[in-house]
Amino acid sequence: MPLAEIREGSDPTFMKTVDIAAARSDLDSLLQLVAEGESVQILAEKKAIANLVPAAAETGWHDSWKRLDEVWGSEAAPGKPGSEIITDGRR
Numbered sequence: 001m002p003l004a005e006i007r008e009g010s011d012p013t014f015m016k017t018v019d020i021a022a023a024r025s026d027l028d029s030l031l032q033l034v035a036e037g038e039s040v041q042i043l044a045e046k047k048a049i050a051n052l053v054p055a056a057a058e059t060g061w062h063d064s065w066k067r068l069d070e071v072w073g074s075e076a077a078p079g080k081p082g083s084e085i086i087t088d089g090r091r
Contacts (some may be wrong), residue, residue, distance in 0.1 A: 015040060015051065015053075016040050017040070017043050018030065019044075020044045034052045035054065040052045
């Protein structure tokens with residue numbers, strides 16, 4: 001699959017996308033990309049139908065926090081804090 005078929009969003013938190021026809025035409029290349037750590041969303045008629053993600057090794061919470069730090073840095077994530085969401089749900 002030509003790499004030109006894979007689209008990257010402007011936001012680094014979104015995964016790359018590829019049309020289903022392009023994914024079918026060269027699945028080997030697409031799987032190689034995923035094996036290298038990329039996540040790719042497959043689209044059919046511009047709607048997401050599947051996400052190809054690397055097989056995860058056993059990870060712990062420390063990896064999740066590391067990823068959040070990579071995305072948000074020292075900024076707080078937008079929206080309500082999780083504790084507030086849980087409290088609201090209990091009411």
